[in-house]
Amino acid sequence: METVAAIKTLIQQLAQSTDQFGRAEINDALRELQYSLETPFDTVMRMSLDYPDIVDAKDTAFQKAFNTDQDCFHWLATQPTRIANFKVLLTDERTPNFLSMFPLEKELGSWSAEPEKALFVDIGGGMGHACIRLREKYPNQPGRVILQDLPPVLQAAQATQPLSGIESMPHNFHTPQPVQGAS
Incomplete structure (x- = not known):
């Protein structure tokens, strides 16, 4: 070696x-x-x-x-x-993000969530870029936007940029999902 x-x-x-x-x-x-x-x-x-x-x-x-x-x-x-x-690699801006490919408005339809209902859960979401993009494009959409990852990753994400309107939730995706019913 x-x-x-x-x-x-x-x-x-x-x-x-x-x-x-x-x-x-x-x-x-x-x-x-x-x-x-x-x-x-x-x-x-x-x-x-x-x-x-x-x-x-x-x-x-x-x-x-x-x-x-x-x-x-x-x-x-x-x-x-x-x-x-x-x-x-995960934040490569040259690749299209999910909001440019997924018809969110169509899928949500007339969905109106109570503020405590989950709208979007990014499992293993790293630095929160998908959550941030969602909140930037739809700032008034009701529902919780949840970033899930391991605690050290969430700490790094919170230290790197503001996660306003985004809930950080420690979670290992090899364990059962604690959030159910997200759109």
Whole structure:
């Protein structure tokens, strides 16, 4: 593994010594190398055929890949660089959000909720971007908008941006859902 660490260091040094176009070339070369070792299809097939149905979040391919006994989200919370990259991936503004694809007005129809009834529950919602977008687009829509995630993630979300009109609820999606009847 020392050789892999040395290669990683060399690549980082090379990336620091070039411009954005050079870094793009490095990324392309690394992607080609990755795919020459194992294509995404090969990875999915290997994982789907080599492992039984997941019945325990702490007994998956993830634990073997990262040599941990933690589930992926608790482990990820201990990895600042990886969690930062994961958050960027989840908040990628280049992808359409659900409000541009889902006909919310049509689905809600003439639904009028009492303020205590759940309108939307974002399970494993991370930093709350879906909830924020919903409240921004429909600020006067009655009903609770609930962001569910693990406590450290909710703390980070609340520290990062205001979650006005959004209820934060600690929840592990491997356990029974406490909110029922959301539209």
